[in-house]
Amino acid sequence: MRERAARAPRLRIRGIPRRAFTPAFLGELHAMSNRLMAEEFDHFCEHAMTNEVVHVFERADPPAIVGFQFWKTAPIELPRARAIVGGKLRILPEFRGRALHLRAGLRFYGQAQLLHPRTRFYRLSLASIFGFTSIASALAEYRLFEPQPRDDEGRAVSAVFQRLAQDNHYEIDPASGLFLVRIFMTDETLARYPDSFFAKPAARVYAAANPDYRTNGSYVGFWFRFSRRNLVSLVRAIRRARSRPARPAGER
DSSP, X not given: OXXXXXXXXXXXXXXXXXXXXXXXXXXXXXHHHHTTEEOOHHHHHHHHTTSSEEXXXXXXXXXXXXXXXXXXXXXXXXXXXXXXXXXXXXXXXXXXXXXXXXXXHHHHHHHHHHHSTTOEEEEEEEEOHHHHHHHHTTOSOOEEOOSSOSSHHHHHHHHHHHHXXXXXXXXXXXXXXXXXXXXXXXXXXXXXXXXXXXXXXXXXXXXXXXXXXXXXXXXXXXXXXXXXXXXXXXXXXXXXXXXXXXXXXXXX
């Protein structure tokens, strides 16, 4: 008899508005985050308070936070357009591969689109190699941040990135376009990923843009439009992830 695949634990996404960001709540999120990406608590809180909402990823039994991502919208100098900015994606390794970040992003986009039905939305992100690879692999098209954009659209998006860096006191390298966020990967986090992860096409794109990503505390900026092609690609990626069996305990 074939062994039945392990059932994945039931997870939910809960939105918490900024007015509910108490010190105790942020401390709980930071404690989880710091296990994956080392960051000072004050630095963490400073970024958190620039956002509108955080999506908390929770398991039902036993109840526990397994990840989160912050979200906000921002003006962009393009006709009938607005930017969506996602920050600090953190998911415990054993709960990765469930497309939680993709589901959260589509949820926030859907809510924003309902409020502004005639608006074209852009998604902007500053990401580690892990967040970048997870998101970019699910997209049909995207672009990296350019210090010197080539067109009007790129210049408008670049201006939003510049404001984002200023609001969070990040430095932008004018040559490489990397964002010095001062968030560092822990050895434990790096060890959980097999060589096959770093060989993925999106991971290779990231490594080419940020060769010292393991040690330099810098992130890559990238962006995409919520185009029909990208929406279809994201939905397909979510469906594939939901059909996968749960990861065995200890699997990287």
